[in-house]
Amino acid sequence: MRIVLGVGGGIAAYKAALLLRLFSEGGHEVTVVPTEAALRFVGAPTWEALSGRQVQTDVWSNITDVPHVRIGQEADLVVVAPTTADLLAKAAHGLAGDLLTNVLLTARCPVVLAPAMHTEMWEHAATRANVATLRERGVTIIDPASGRLTGTDTGPGRLPEPEDMHAAAMAAVGGTSGPRPEGGSGHDLTEHAVLVSTGGTREPLDPVRYLGNRSSGKQGLAVAEVAAARGARVTLVAANLELPVAPGIDVVPVETALELQAEMDARAADHDVVVMVAAVADFRPADYAASKIKKTHDPADPDAAPSITLVRNPDILAGLVSARGGAASPLLVGFAAETGDETGSVLELGRAKLARKGCDLLVVNEVGAGLTFGADDTTVHVLTRGRDDAVDIGPASKRAVSEGIWDAVVASLHPAGLRAID
Incomplete structure (x- = not known):
């Protein structure tokens, strides 16, 4: 495959060298096409040594080859990483002042942009409008990661890791880092509506305290964003999610397990696939204290503490299975966060849960201190009802894992003959 790797003028340009190696x-x-500003961060000799090809930035070099038209016309994929705010604006408005922007105008292949900039620039209304315009035209835009930026700044705007950009680029042209079902496509979910839950529920104890868990919502968010990138219409029911969500995904915020249940029950029948990623609290306080529960100051009993009675929360996934009855739609995907115990291994407990829940697929991952919750990498095992084998994915980034999960879902979707969106 002929790939054009555009490089914008940002400090994250060094990551593009690692992406080039993966390609x-x-x-x-x-073929690497940097901007003049990009060469201030990583010089032409580096790009030429890694790609084995000459590098140019302007439209005047090798003029007889008409590079400003030919490079884009002959490309099978164009990836720009990092894409600065300036490059986003030029691409959205069709400006063509250098070789890279000319390539973006002449390319008729999939185009993938990986923005990287300071948080204020990424969240500015002008940038958001440019992103929306490009996505409407079919350009794949990988949302930036959240983390350390230039200097001491932190927040959304960090260029994703090379492996994540590589996975998104391969998905855009119909391939991933793992196996894809026969006839698979980078937009193999275009005709489907997807409902995803993510985050961790919080069960109020009093106005300032709650029972919760360590879920960050990163995995569910990645599942939703990959589905959207592959063409699905996505609704994300988000329990206490504090991460930015890509434009184009409908977000329904909730807090408690009962609120999550109500939204999932109300929306499931209107979707082709339901993915329950949210970490739902198994229990909630039986009683809510209208005012803050205070410590006692009784000298006779300085260690006194209140007793809190808990009641069981509903099994949301089991309820969705029951409501579906014998119908084939929606296809139901559950997540099982397991630690393993004296009764069985993580995978054994997952198989038992799949049988008990009755869903179509179950994604099993091992959790615990330093594992999965809040981390950027994970390993999962995808179990399918009626099959004895497991699809092992990872260790890999949560976005790359999400690609593998959707590959497994698509493999189950196509034989099921689910309805297309009108």
Whole structure:
């Protein structure tokens, strides 16, 4: 495959060198087209050594080859990483002042942009409008990660890791880092509506305290964003999610397990696939204290503490299975966070849960201190009802894992003959 790797003028340009290596190791022919500003961060000799090809930034070099038209016309994929706010604006408005922006205008292949900039720039109304415009035109835009930026700043705007960009780029042209079902496509969910839950529920104890869990919502968010990138119409029911969500995904905020249940029950029948990623609290306080529960100051009993009675929360996934009855739609995907115990391993407990829940697929992952919750990488095992084998995915980034999960879902979707969106 002939890939054009555009490089914008940002400090994160060094990551593009690692992305170039991933493309090259995959056997692809890569032409690097940096901007003049990008060469201030990573010089032309680096790009030429890694790609084995000459690098140019303007439309005047090798003029007889008409590079400003030919490069885009001949490309099978164009990836720009990092994409600065300036490049986003130029791409959205069709400006063509250098070789890279000319390539973006002439390319008729999939285009993937990986923005990287300071949080204020990413969240500015002008940038959001440019992103929305490009997405409406079919451009794949990978939302930036949240983390350390230039200097001491932190927040959304960080260029994703090379492996995540590589996975998104391969998905855009119909391939991922793992196996894809026969006839798979980078937009293989275009005709489907997807409902995803994410985050961790919080069960109020009093006005300032709650029972909760360590879920950050990262995995569910990645599942939703990958589905959207593959063409699905996505609704995300988010329990206490504090991460930015990509434009184009409908977000329904909830707090408690009962609120999550109500939204999932009300919306499930209107979707082709339901993915229950949210970490739902198993129990909630039986009684809510209208005012803050205070410590006692009785000298005779300085260690006194209140007793809190808990009641069981509903099993939301089991309820969705029951409501579906014998119908084939929606396809139901559950998540099982397991630690393993004296009764069985993580995978054994997952198989038992799949049988008990009655869903179509179950994604099993091992959790615990330093594992999965809040981390950027994870390993999961996808179990399918009626099959004895498991699909192992990872260790990999949560976005790459999400690609593998959707590959497994698509493999189950197509034989099921689910309805398309009108």
